[in-house]
Amino acid sequence: xxxxxxxxxxxxxxxxxxxxxxxxxxxxxxxxxxxxxxxxxxxxxxxxxxxxxxxxxxxxxxxxxxxxxxxxxxxxxxxxxxxxxxxxxxxxxxxxxxxxxxxxxxxxxxxxxxxxxxxxxxxxxxxxxxxxxxxxxxxxx
Numbered sequence: 001x002x003x004x005x006x007x008x009x010x011x012x013x014x015x016x017x018x019x020x021x022x023x024x025x026x027x028x029x030x031x032x033x034x035x036x037x038x039x040x041x042x043x044x045x046x047x048x049x050x051x052x053x054x055x056x057x058x059x060x061x062x063x064x065x066x067x068x069x070x071x072x073x074x075x076x077x078x079x080x081x082x083x084x085x086x087x088x089x090x091x092x093x094x095x096x097x098x099x100x101x102x103x104x105x106x107x108x109x110x111x112x113x114x115x116x117x118x119x120x121x122x123x124x125x126x127x128x129x130x131x132x133x134x135x136x137x138x139x140x141x
Contacts, residue, residue: 003135008079009041011135015102016069020047020055023062031058036099037067044086044127048099051090051122059085059126067128075139083131091123 096116
């Protein structure tokens with residue numbers, strides 16, 4: 001059963017690891033990679049990625065991308081959202097910590113945030129304007 005707008009936005013706002021999909025070009029299938037993301041209901045989903053990464057090169061070329069999040073318990077549920085790039089901005093200080101804070105806590109968060117700020121180099125924030133949604137809860141009914 002498809003989720004309501006409120007249900008799919010709430011589900012997307014939870015800290016799932018997303019699969020990012022974008023056209024890979026060169027007559028290949030899409031580039032699909034796991035990625036952390038952030039989203040607040042009614043807002044724009046966003047990711048952090050290397051400014052010169054293959055992912056970012058493909059997003060720039062395509063002008064749009066998709067995110068898919070899912071769970072398997074207590075029921076199989078997923079939300080997929082696709083849309084054009086709304087904006088790309090330089091990552092501000094503290095964004096690695098903010099994003100990682102959705103997924104990590106305590107020492108793991110502190111260690112990751114310190115490593116990310118020191119080692120990840122130039123990153124950009126990519127915000128998507130959601131246009132197409134797919135969703136389902138296989139246990140609802």
